[in-house]
Amino acid sequence: MSRPTAPQAPVIVWFRRDLRLADNLALLNAARTGRPVIPLFILDETEGLRAAGAASRWWLDKSLAALARTLEACGSRLVLRRGEAAQIIEGLIRDTGATRVVWNRLYDPDLIDRDTRLKAALRSAGAQTESFSASLLTEPWLLKTKAGAPFKVFTPFWRTLRSEIAAFTLHSAPTSLPAPDAWPASDDLGGWGLHPRKPDWSGGFADWSPGEAGAHARLGAFLERRLAAYPTARDVPGVNGTSNLSPHLHWGEIGPRQVWRAAEGAAHHHPALASAAEKFLSELAWRDFNHQLLFHHPDMQTANFKQGFDGFPWRSDPAGLSAWKRGQTGYPMVDAGMRQLWTTGFMHNRVRMIAASFLIKHLLIDWREGERWFWDTLVDADEANNTGNWQWVAGSGADAAPFFRIFSPMGQGERFDPQGDYVQRWVPELAGLDPNAIHAPWKAPPEQLQRAGVVLGQTYPKPIVDHDFARNRALEALKSLKG
Numbered sequence: 001m002s003r004p005t006a007p008q009a010p011v012i013v014w015f016r017r018d019l020r021l022a023d024n025l026a027l028l029n030a031a032r033t034g035r036p037v038i039p040l041f042i043l044d045e046t047e048g049l050r051a052a053g054a055a056s057r058w059w060l061d062k063s064l065a066a067l068a069r070t071l072e073a074c075g076s077r078l079v080l081r082r083g084e085a086a087q088i089i090e091g092l093i094r095d096t097g098a099t100r101v102v103w104n105r106l107y108d109p110d111l112i113d114r115d116t117r118l119k120a121a122l123r124s125a126g127a128q129t130e131s132f133s134a135s136l137l138t139e140p141w142l143l144k145t146k147a148g149a150p151f152k153v154f155t156p157f158w159r160t161l162r163s164e165i166a167a168f169t170l171h172s173a174p175t176s177l178p179a180p181d182a183w184p185a186s187d188d189l190g191g192w193g194l195h196p197r198k199p200d201w202s203g204g205f206a207d208w209s210p211g212e213a214g215a216h217a218r219l220g221a222f223l224e225r226r227l228a229a230y231p232t233a234r235d236v237p238g239v240n241g242t243s244n245l246s247p248h249l250h251w252g253e254i255g256p257r258q259v260w261r262a263a264e265g266a267a268h269h270h271p272a273l274a275s276a277a278e279k280f281l282s283e284l285a286w287r288d289f290n291h292q293l294l295f296h297h298p299d300m301q302t303a304n305f306k307q308g309f310d311g312f313p314w315r316s317d318p319a320g321l322s323a324w325k326r327g328q329t330g331y332p333m334v335d336a337g338m339r340q341l342w343t344t345g346f347m348h349n350r351v352r353m354i355a356a357s358f359l360i361k362h363l364l365i366d367w368r369e370g371e372r373w374f375w376d377t378l379v380d381a382d383e384a385n386n387t388g389n390w391q392w393v394a395g396s397g398a399d400a401a402p403f404f405r406i407f408s409p410m411g412q413g414e415r416f417d418p419q420g421d422y423v424q425r426w427v428p429e430l431a432g433l434d435p436n437a438i439h440a441p442w443k444a445p446p447e448q449l450q451r452a453g454v455v456l457g458q459t460y461p462k463p464i465v466d467h468d469f470a471r472n473r474a475l476e477a478l479k480s481l482k483g
Helices: 025-032 054-073 085-096 109-124 154-164 212-225 246-250 256-269 271-296 318-326 332-344 349-362 367-377 383-394 409-416 421-426 446-452 467-482
Strands: 011-015 037-043 079-082 100-104 128-132
Touching (some): 054 367, 079 085, 212 256, 318 349, 318 367, 332 349, 349 383, 349 409
16 A cells, blocks of 8 residues: 555644543644544553553543544544554554644653653654643743742732733534544554453442543533532532532543633623632632642652651551551541542542641651552542642642641531531441531540440541640651751
């Protein structure tokens, strides 16, 4: 078979974490050439790249299937390949005669290095390459302080982003894509083993709908039903008060500019929603802020942002770490969050802070241990957000909560789960306790424990560490660091 001549040579669109057709600038660029388009996804597990965690792999499996169906409706198909990205793309160019490769940028440090080397190699070999911005509101190198430095504090970053974000155009999904004369071979998605088996622990993930359609349905439901109460409901784990868009945003099934435009549109049509929409947009900007931090500080995943924390006296506590992971600490708010995480691949944001604070400050376990567990168990695991948020809680990050801010799991429960709805759902062995005892069952009268069928140390664990002791120990550790 002769190689295609240049005008008909295919364009390879390398999908990564932009698993959508609408407002996908790389796909739009390829479609506008009029040439055949080859959509490609590579499962790149090259050594040195951080592999996706188990929950993320579950999501990716479903999202790729959804993307493949959407492409088929456009007369196209998704080509799946597993291996080193450079070798696969170079081989695909040889096999198809493609002369152009386009993709949307990613900002994880190891992926920046990979993509930079690949772009240079392809251009040296005579292929056209171009990358686009599709995953953030603004490029992480654009916004600067008045002194010309990257932002380290969120509030001025947010003010600058809010004032400088330009009017932008959203692009519709193509209705059809030209196909090549012959499709290159593709891996079978099921053969990748992304879905867990033996055992299949994903039964609790059933409420998620990965894919572009699922993302838009979730956004629409949030704006219609929950945006008005968002500023307060977002802190109440017992109600569905947040958007739950984070995994869709991470995998690019919906872009942040699409979310931004939709939230602004809701506020425009219903002015009473303006303040709630503004709060929601600021949380969307927090995602950009974390990506900006990681871009300018590429070692943040493993190193303290504030080097003064490098000498912190972390404890080795395998038993405590295991109890935390399993939701068996004896502190109901912490345990409820960890069980929600294991069951659903998600944890309410307020409870993430409570659970992270407990690991770091009650147990004095290195924040990196928690970050690794969240990376494996969260469907929305994102290197910039996961790292940035863990360091924020630890006090070692940018614009961080001070280390001496130590959450009381009991106080947080009483404030944000006053009736115990959240704990009752995820720690059902305590469901019979009164709300005034459910967040500190060790303080409940014996007759109430008996009535509820709770035997501390048997049906539910006693606290693995005393709160006052742990608080004082954490403060002493902080003093030693300062010393």
